[in-house]
Amino acid sequence: MSIELYWGSGSTPAWRVLLALAAKNLPYTSRLLSFSQRETRTPEFLALNPRGKVPTLKDGDLVLNESLAILAYLDRAYPEVPLFGRTAAETGQVWRHVMEFESHGDPAISTVARPILFNTLAENEAKVREGLPALVAELDTLAARVADGPLVGNTLSAADIVWFCGIQYVARAATRPAAASLDLGLWPFAERWPAIVRWAARIEALPGYDATVPPHWREGAVPSPARLA
Ligand SMILES: N[C@@H](CCC(=O)N[C@@H](CS)C(=O)NCC(=O)O)C(=O)O
Secondary structure, eight states: OOEEEEEETTOHHHHHHHHHHHHTTOOEEEEEEOTTTTGGGSHHHHHHOTTOOSOEEEETTEEEESHHHHHHHHHHHSOSSOSSOSSHHHHHHHHHHHHHIIIIIHHHHHHHHHHHHTTOHHHHHHHHHHHHHHHHHHHHHHHHHTTTSSSSTTSOOHHHHHHHHHHHHHHHHHTSHHHHHHTOSOOOHHHHOHHHHHHHHHHHTSTTOGGGSOHHHHSSSOOOTTTTO
């Protein structure tokens, strides 16, 4: 079968899928859509995904959206380099970490990072400051969990991929001049969360990693925790 991936630059859900394809070394046809050109709203794309969202994956007759569903599909269809564990216990643990990200990590990250990245800091500064302790707690927890390697077992899994994309989002926000002026204490990552930096470097070492980095994030300094240590 031949895989086609519709994705957008800066979409962390799409980045999850790009990383999974890299981890599994699966060839695919890249369909990069421009958000600013509203290419997720064309009749052709809406026919594939009526919600107009990326990532959307085509594999033969199958059309699938929702990043976690796509990761689960890829793991079942292309089981080499398993991303959801090698045992029942590991599968449970991978999903536990993925869902902890969805339930706790993502809200904590979004509260702080979105106003910085979407230039709505002026009206949201109080919320950002209020949300900071929850984000720091999530980062502290992640650092403790990855101190000895990947989140589950000895190899990278969907849990690492999902958390990594969230961390990159925070890292990008933390390097913005607006964030610097708030003095949120998130940077440099390497001083406060060296274990996260070491763990992130392992994902960044994946063959094909560079091609997964959101294109508009590559300009200038890529806000990688590892590289900006
Ligand atoms: N829960 C979805 C989220 C997908 C999503 O919200 N994608 C955004 C980019 S991060 C999108 O395609 N937005 C384009 C639009 O709404 O036009 C997933 O995990 O795939």
